[in-house]
Amino acid sequence: MNQTGLPARRTAHHLLMQITTEGRLMAELIAGGALNQLANDDRARAQRLATDALRGLDRADRMLKPYLKKTPPDHVMNALRLGVIELCGGEAAHGVVNAYVEIVGRNKRTQAMKGLTNAVLRKIAAEGPEGWEKRAVPLTPGWLRQPLVAAWGREAVVGMEAAHFSGAPLDLTAKTDADAVAKATGGTVLPTGSVRVTNAGQVTSLPGYDAGEWWVQDxxxxxxxxxxxxxxxxxxxxxxxxxxxxxxxxxxxxxxxxxxxxxxxxxxxxxxxxxxxxxxxxxxxxxxxxxxxxxxxxxxxxxxxxxxxxxxxxxxxxxxxxxxxxxxxxxxxxxxxxxxxxxxxxxxxxxxxxxxxxxxxxxxxxxxxxxxxxxxxxxxxxxxxxxxxxxxxxxxxxxxxxxxxxxxxxxxxxxxxxxxxxxx
CATH class of the missing domain: 3.40.50.150 (Vaccinia Virus protein VP39)
Incomplete structure (x- = not known):
């Protein structure tokens, strides 16, 4: 990421806006070229930022609520959410706050909310990762959570939400030999025979990819x-x-x-x-x-x-x-x-x-x-x-x-x- 990190952050903000206000899916946006203008490092950064914000969106909103008298426009709210994710992930407050203040200020309709953005994010920075960890696991939006609770019960849904918040490791299906794939990739063979790799990094760089020894499959x-x-x-x-x-x-x-x-x-x-x-x-x-x-x-x-x-x-x-x-x-x-x-x-x-x-x-x-x-x-x-x-x-x-x-x-x-x- 470059010195200010602004290109990646602006793109993450764009992704978040398209998803939360236009009903677009991340894969659809990326396939349509949403990341194409970025350098490789910034592409990864923008996608990771947007993904982390979506995964923790409910928790971010809970952190922001005490500092907001009313919910600001979507453009500002999504900037604040991204700011929360970065600040609570340990990013330096100065760069994060300045970047999202600039993103809010570039929109003529929200220019007047630069001061609010600055003030709120500085309060979030004071809470930091410790404040983040005190909050509950993010809840699934109500339109989906309600039928899931009706089907499986509240306790099960709480477990699902914990899994959603944790994200997914990389699972591989071996063409012939799961044990060999696990050994080569540093993975573990699961009870059903798939190979699970944590902290996998770039998939195409994993041993056996070029040789066609496995493919990605949950x-x-x-x-x-x-x-x-x-x-x-x-x-x-x-x-x-x-x-x-x-x-x-x-x-x-x-x-x-x-x-x-x-x-x-x-x-x-x-x-x-x-x-x-x-x-x-x-x-x-x-x-x-x-x-x-x-x-x-x-x-x-x-x-x-x-x-x-x-x-x-x-x-x-x-x-x-x-x-x-x-x-x-x-x-x-x-x-x-x-x-x-x-x-x-x-x-x-x-x-x-x-x-x-x-x-x-x-x-x-x-x-x-x-x-x-x-x-x-x-x-x-x-x-x-x-x-x-x-x-x-x-x-x-x-x-x-x-x-x-x-x-x-x-x-x-x-x-x-x-x-x-x-x-x-």
């Missing part, structure tokens, strides 16, 4: 493919395949894989990943409903969903979204299950999964699919694999994974998985 996301067991020589469809982790798992296990995704750009990334790790799969750019090839032994449907299970890695989600689009996603998941079942051979298996914490996108979908399709059953025996706690198996026969599980190991993404067996 431990929870790696479980659905494992539930299919031996797929060698089997014809398997990965529907909604991007970014390709599950397709690579299937290909590494010897399956005859067809990977389908709507986005040409995302499918290019899938092919790049397959090439890097030296695996093969047929890739098809198509809307899932337009793909009508039949006769698959197994289908993996990682359906579009709310992604509420990924907040550990994407803390922008609860601030960019408000839940208004989730009803349409739930309807889409229902029709995708029905479509996928039509592509299966008689006796074939459908692995339905979503990276969601909402039962309507998991448990309820399976219950309703069973009521719609005569002869459809849930295979619970396949869920009993190494590392899976039997208590994670749900009443309707699926597997519920949550961020508060494995708390001593660093948690996992929220996921729901069920293996549906089509009648012969």
């Amino acid at each position: 431990a929870a996301a790696a479980i659905p493919v494992k539930l299919l067991g031996d797929v060698k020589g089997r014809k398997v469809l990965d529907l909604c395949a991007a970014p390709g982790g599950k397709a690579m798992q299937l290909a590494a296990a010897g399956a005859d894989v067809t990977a389908v995704d709507l986005s040409e750009r995302r499918m290019e990334r899938v092919q790049e990943n397959l090439t890097r790790v030296g695996l093969k799969a047929r890739t098809v750019v198509s809307d899932a409903f337009a793909f009508e090839e039949t006769g698959f032994d197994a289908i993996l449907l990682d359906a579009p969903c709310s992604a509420t299970g990924t907040i550990r890695r994407h803390p922008d989600l609860p601030y960019a979204k408000d839940g208004s689009e989730f009803g349409a996603l739930i309807d889409q998941q229902e029709t995708m299950i029905d479509h996928a079942l039509g592509l299966l051979k008689p006796g074939g298996r459908l692995v339905f999964c979503t990276c969601s914490l909402l039962p309507d996108e998991g448990e309820v979908q399976v219950e309703e699919a069973l009521s719609r399709h005569s002869g459809l059953t849930v295979d619970t025996d396949v869920l009993r694999i190494p590392g899976v706690d039997p208590e994670w198996i749900t009443q309707e026969g699926g597997l519920r994974l949550r961020p508060d599980y494995w708390s001593d190991l660093g948690g996992m993404d929220g996921f729901y998985v069920a293996v549906l067996q089509k009648a012969e």
